[in-house]
Amino acid sequence: MNNKIKKILPQIITVLFVLGIFGFFTFNAQINMDNRGIDFGFGFLNQESSFDVQFSLIEYSGSHSYARAYLVGLLNTLLVSFISIIFCTILGVVIGVARLSSNFLIRNSAAWYVEFFRNIPLLLQIFFWYYAALRALPLPEKAEPWFGVTYMTIKGYYIPAFIWNNLDIFLYSILAVVISIILITTYAKKVQDNQGKQIPVFLISLGLIFIIPGLTFLIGGVTLDFGIPVLKKLSKTSYIYEGGIGLPPELIALVLALSLYTSTFVAECVRAGIQGISKGQKEAAASVGLTPNQILKLVVMPQALRIIIPPTTNQYLNLTKNSSLAAAIAYPDLVLVFAGTALMQTGKAIEIVSITMLTYLSISLAIAAIMNWYNKKIEIKEK
Amino acid sequence: MFNVIKKLTSFIAMVAVLFAFTTEAMAKKSKTLKNTQKKGFVRCGVSQGLPGFSNADASGNWTGVDVDVCRAVAAAVLGDANKVKFTPLSAKERFTALTSGEIDILSRNTTWTLSRDADIGLTFVGVNFYDGQGFMVRKNSGITSVNQFKNGISACTNIGTTTELNMRDFFNSRGISYEPVAFEKADEVVAAYDAGRCDTYTTDKSGLAAQRTKMKNPDEHMVLPETISKEPLGPVVRQGDAVWEDIVRWSLNTMIEAEEYGITSSNADSMKTSDNPAIKRLVGAEGELGAAFGLDNDWSLRIIKQVGNYGESYKRNIADPGILPDRGPNQLWTKGGILYVPPAR
Numbered sequence: 001m002n003n004k005i006k007k008i009l010p011q012i013i014t015v016l017f018v019l020g021i022f023g024f025f026t027f028n029a030q031i032n033m034d035n036r037g038i039d040f041g042f043g044f045l046n047q048e049s050s051f052d053v054q055f056s057l058i059e060y061s062g063s064h065s066y067a068r069a070y071l072v073g074l075l076n077t078l079l080v081s082f083i084s085i086i087f088c089t090i091l092g093v094v095i096g097v098a099r100l101s102s103n104f105l106i107r108n109s110a111a112w113y114v115e116f117f118r119n120i121p122l123l124l125q126i127f128f129w130y131y132a133a134l135r136a137l138p139l140p141e142k143a144e145p146w147f148g149v150t151y152m153t154i155k156g157y158y159i160p161a162f163i164w165n166n167l168d169i170f171l172y173s174i175l176a177v178v179i180s181i182i183l184i185t186t187y188a189k190k191v192q193d194n195q196g197k198q199i200p201v202f203l204i205s206l207g208l209i210f211i212i213p214g215l216t217f218l219i220g221g222v223t224l225d226f227g228i229p230v231l232k233k234l235s236k237t238s239y240i241y242e243g244g245i246g247l248p249p250e251l252i253a254l255v256l257a258l259s260l261y262t263s264t265f266v267a268e269c270v271r272a273g274i275q276g277i278s279k280g281q282k283e284a285a286a287s288v289g290l291t292p293n294q295i296l297k298l299v300v301m302p303q304a305l306r307i308i309i310p311p312t313t314n315q316y317l318n319l320t321k322n323s324s325l326a327a328a329i330a331y332p333d334l335v336l337v338f339a340g341t342a343l344m345q346t347g348k349a350i351e352i353v354s355i356t357m358l359t360y361l362s363i364s365l366a367i368a369a370i371m372n373w374y375n376k377k378i379e380i381k382e383k
Numbered sequence: 384m385f386n387v388i389k390k391l392t393s394f395i396a397m398v399a400v401l402f403a404f405t406t407e408a409m410a411k412k413s414k415t416l417k418n419t420q421k422k423g424f425v426r427c428g429v430s431q432g433l434p435g436f437s438n439a440d441a442s443g444n445w446t447g448v449d450v451d452v453c454r455a456v457a458a459a460v461l462g463d464a465n466k467v468k469f470t471p472l473s474a475k476e477r478f479t480a481l482t483s484g485e486i487d488i489l490s491r492n493t494t495w496t497l498s499r500d501a502d503i504g505l506t507f508v509g510v511n512f513y514d515g516q517g518f519m520v521r522k523n524s525g526i527t528s529v530n531q532f533k534n535g536i537s538a539c540t541n542i543g544t545t546t547e548l549n550m551r552d553f554f555n556s557r558g559i560s561y562e563p564v565a566f567e568k569a570d571e572v573v574a575a576y577d578a579g580r581c582d583t584y585t586t587d588k589s590g591l592a593a594q595r596t597k598m599k600n601p602d603e604h605m606v607l608p609e610t611i612s613k614e615p616l617g618p619v620v621r622q623g624d625a626v627w628e629d630i631v632r633w634s635l636n637t638m639i640e641a642e643e644y645g646i647t648s649s650n651a652d653s654m655k656t657s658d659n660p661a662i663k664r665l666v667g668a669e670g671e672l673g674a675a676f677g678l679d680n681d682w683s684l685r686i687i688k689q690v691g692n693y694g695e696s697y698k699r700n701i702a703d704p705g706i707l708p709d710r711g712p713n714q715l716w717t718k719g720g721i722l723y724v725p726p727a728r
Contacts, residue, residue, distance in 0.1 A: 050548050051548055052561075236524050238536075330564050332565075340542045
């Protein structure tokens with residue numbers, strides 16, 4: 001009995017202490033809000049927002065609600081994080097492998113790249129890309145076309161828009177390709193296990209990817225047109241491109257800075273992972289006759305990934321949270337749209353800041369959950 | 384997600400109810416004046432640099448008509464107009480800084496609107512500048528009126544301002560599609576517009592005139608004649624301290640009324656022997672006006688002597704530097720403007 005109390009008492013005291021702190025701050029906020037006649041509540045989310053946002057993935061205008069504005073900001077945050085995660089992963093893997101190259105020039109360039117980009121504060125890099133690099137671009141009317149139909153200007157990067165006909169048929173064909181590739185891979189594995197025969201899965205898959213969606217164009221009635229950006233005159237001296245898709249310079253600067261900065265950390269994770277595999281493994285693999293490609297694919301990478309994934313997850317989380325620096329260059333992310341404009345217009349500081357914090361927490365937990373699932377999938381399975 | 388918020392809300396509400404009784408007991412009035420006198424300086428929130436309104440020079444001295452309101456309050460309650468601590472704030476930060484108690488007066492070209500006054504725990508005490516939103520364009524664009532704006536125009540502005548809302552109303556009512564580019568700091572907006580990122584820069588007209596002076600080539604830009612909104616700018620205080628609110632309101636009113644009666648910083652002392660009782664009240668030679676705030680009787684005399692009347696402040700900060708030489712609506716009601724304050728008696 002006495003022992004039990006001894007065990008539980010410190011825990012109860014801790015819980016009370018935490019509750020006490022939380023209660024004190026709530027109490028304090030409540031008093032001050034009461035004194036100043038501020039109401040607490042989330043009713044404002046249904047009110048008309050009456051401000052516009054520069055750039056949105058869903059239909060939005062000022063006649064929509066604050067809840068919709070929140071969604072616009074959230075999607076913009078997810079967009080910039082998603083694109084940057086893809087770029088930083090590709091770049092990071094390439095640079096990480098390059099750092100281990102036997103070629104002096106490649107190895108040292110990669111090392112310099114890593115040291116340079118990871119040792120300059122991210123905010124400065126964002127400022128550099130936005131205020132120095134992208135501001136030096138030409139005005140729309142003076143821009144030379146890149147690849148014939150795209151224009152890089154101070155107002156953004158204008159690319160052709162895709163105009164689809166019967167897009168759904170095309171998407172179904174993609175789905176069919178994915179399913180058949182999964183079936184073929186399973187079948188090939190079975191054949192290899194039973195008969196030791198290797199089926200060229202990669203070549204077959206590649207063929208399928210091109211042939212089936214291609215057929216939908218020939219017989220499925222799918223057509224694809226391009227909306228080419230065309231210069232439009234707004235006044236004597238100001239122009240804009242219309243008809244294509246305009247990627248705002250704020251988005252480009254943010255993606256550039258986030259992916260270049262985070263790729264250095266990913267590169268280091270990759271290098272650590274590969275170097276973590278002992279040389280004996282590679283030599284053993286070589287001695288049983290595997291080619292260098294097979295060694296990397298079948299022996300080194302499956303083991304290296306286990307070392308690479310957990311720290312890389314951290315980098316993805318950092319990148320997502322760092323994307324909130326968008327507010328510094330007018331990219332309409334969650335912080336700028338919701339914790340910025342919406343907060344100012346409603347004055348609901350406590351509500352909006354807590355929603356924003358919970359949102360970032362949820363995004364981070366979701367990314368961590370996905371990466372943990374992947375980590376589980378590739379970890380050593382005791383047989 | 385919403386479930387979590389719901390639970391959190393109900394928890395906060397529960398805790399709040401628990402402590403509600405104590406809340407009543409602890410609510411007291413007019414702490415701001417006491418705290419200010421104890422600290423020895425007035426805590427004043429200003430802009431991050433808007434010539435004519437609140438702008439710091441190289442040695443950190445703040446000047447401007449918004450700055451003068453805070454200096455007037457310091458002269459009234461502390462006896463020295465220089466005892467002000469200025470906190471530069473972005474449009475986004477300003478109200479939180481005031482409601483959280485980081486500053487006691489917000490004098491930062493802030494538009495008086497119903498929702499701000501009623502909803503977010505603020506009280507507007509008056510208007511020290513009547514303004515309206517306008518647009519700036521490059522002269523060589525050939526645009527001379529907002530009627531020439533076309534679909535696809537990009538407009539740079541500040542976030543967290545009424546400008547963002549007016550801009551939407553304006554473009555929406557005319558059916559023009561536009562690209563809003565909203566920055567946090569005024570300097571960033573100006574730089575973006577100056578570099579050609581935006582076709583037009585929109586904010587209050589006084590702000591446009593002031594920021595134009597900061598551009599690479601001010602002569603290349605012009606402010607369009609149309610005004611698309613009413614922007615009465617004035618000082619703001621926290622809700623819940625009625626005495627402090629009155630002090631700030633009547634410090635501003637004193638400056639305007641002093642101009643009306645021709646009292647200036649140089650002739651204020653000699654006005655004590657004036658025949659006009661209204662003038663004598665303003666310079667503290669008659670009546671007990673200060674007592675209502677818990678101040679001595681010379682509070683208004685100190686404002687006029689140390690800061691000057693509204694006309695002096697306007698001339699020094701806005702007219703002489705060439706920002707807006709014409710006072711427009713910011714002229715006394717006796718001279719064709721709309722500056723009209725209740726009498727000090």
